[in-house]
Amino acid sequence: MDLVSRFQCYVKETLGIQKDDKLLLAVSGGRDSMLMAHLFLVSGYACFLAHCNFHLREGDADLDEELVKAFALQHGVPFFVQHFQTTHYAQQYGLSTQMAARELRYAWFEELRVQQGAQWVAIAQHQDDHIETVLLNLTRGTGLQGLQGILPKRDRVIRPLLFLSSAEVTRSVQQLNIPFRDDQSNFSTKYARNKVRLEIMPRFREINPEFDQVMAANIVHFQETYELLQSFILPIREELFIREGDLIRVRRSKMESYISRLPILFELFKPYGFAKNILADLQAHWESEPGKVFHSPGYELWLDRDDLLLKRKEENPAMSARLEISTGTRCFSFADNQFEMTVTDAVTLCRAENVLQVDIGKLQFPLLMRFWEVGDYFCPIGMGGKRKKLSDYFVQRKIGRYDKKRIPILVNGNGDIIWIVGYRADNRYRMTESTKKVVTLVCK
Known part of the structure; x- marks a missing residue:
């Protein structure tokens, strides 16, 4: 079977790509991506080319861009290019240059895919990349999941050259006279992946000339084993x-x-x-x-x-969510709750847990609504003025660690806790016979 037929078979049967699907082809200008673009175009797929200029290799990056642009123009397909300040982005977010470039390009590919109405983003990784990934993951301790290597299809990203070795890619671009440019950084052992490609894999091939075929078969076994494990684990996780x-x-x-x-x-x-x-x-x-x-x-x-x-994990709401309540406030919201505050001369006692009634003469405005903090205490009504830590109160009420961080706490201007909203008020702020005006706060 010739190369084009093998490619078409892999795209249809392994990747499940339909003939009328539209594809974004990520084309760097290297031999892999240029061969991928050629194969999609001669196979009659609706495609457009997307190129990233990371500005990492001085003039070479611009020459790569010119090559891909000329190729797109020659074949009459749309061409899109995005320029990135990769070094600045890496420094800003504390990433390696490689990781920064990866984040930037995949984010742009997805944005462009949606914008242009494409179904798939095609990345030109081949079988050698697949094996290199497994060897690298072995050194990183990623477990069985990492030994699956590069998946042919993940979400909207496909890798249509995984059936080809690097040697086959090189031979094909020469035979088909496809233009390409080599990225010289691929020949430097500065990067871990290049060390595997240029130093480690050749030694394995010396030990076993069939190393690539053996590894490809091993990866299939790893994938099947992982799928079997997940078929056992997923139903348990869904139940629990x-x-x-x-x-x-x-x-x-x-x-x-x-x-x-x-x-x-x-x-x-x-x-x-x-x-x-x-x-x-x-x-x-x-x-x-x-x-x-x-x-x-x-x-x-x-x-x-x-x-x-x-x-x-998220930002601790006790550190960020705080609301001041002034004397003129009537309605406000906090922590997904709506509150209504009124001031009256006389009021009938209400014992509902969502209602607070306190002597306004004991309040110091502005009041503060916040969440629980370590060290908080109050003097619960019904305990004769004794102090109690809120953490102990939550334990006695069987309020869990997660839930207690979501309960609003009303605090007086002097720092005293007035009310654990929906639970208990503080004895020091209760109404007495000498109370002249009453503040009623209702949590709806």
Whole structure:
């Protein structure tokens, strides 16, 4: 089977691309992407070319751009180019130059794909890239998931040259007389991927001339094993992990049969980035007092009385959400709650938990609405003026670690806590026989 037929077969059967699909072709000007563009065009697909100029190689980057632009013009296909200040972006966000370029190009590709109404973004990675990725992932400890290498299709990104080796790509562009430009940075061992490509893979081929074919077969086995593992794990995760808005709740009673099996725990929590040593710590504290928190880079996992509570990390609302309330305020909102405040000479006592009634003569405006902070205390009504930490009050009321951070707290101008909204008021601010005016605050 000739190259074009192999390509068409791979695109249709492996990638599932339809003949009337529109494609964004990411073309750098190198031999891989220029061959990919040629194969799509001779196969009759509706395409347009997208080129990134990262301004990293002085005049060479501009020559790459000119080559791709001329190729697009010659074949009568639309051409788009985006210029990036890659070095500045990398410094601004603390990234390596390679990672900065990756973020920039994929973000632009997706934006352009949507703008132009394309179904797919085609990236010209080949079989050698596939094997290099697996070897690199071995050094990074990515586990079985990383040993799958480069997936042929992921979301809207396809890689239609994975069936070709680097040698086949080079041979094809020479035979077809396709213009291309070599990126000289690809020949420097400064980068880890280049070390694998230029130094390590040649040694493996010395040991076994069939190394590439063996690795390609191994990667298929890794992919099949990973799929089998996920077919076992996914139904368990779907049963255990109950999403409630932005919170995921896992019943401890249902987790009991898995808590002692660290490999299963690791797979269950893998989408949330928890390392094995953190999950081992969860095992060690399983029978201890509730309140322990476990961290991954992006998530927090709270060990509560009856549940595990999983939540994406975010800015602590106690540090950011604060609202001052002046004497003239009548209506306001805070923490998804609506409040109405009135001042009267006399009022009938209301004992509803969503209503606060206090002596205005004891208030110092502006009042403050905020969330719980470490060290907070108040003097609950009904306790004879004794102080109590809010954290202890929350424990007694069985209010979880996550929930207590979302309860509004009303604070007097002198720093005293007046009301745990919806729960308990402070004894020092209650109405007495000498009260002249009453502030009534209703949480709706």
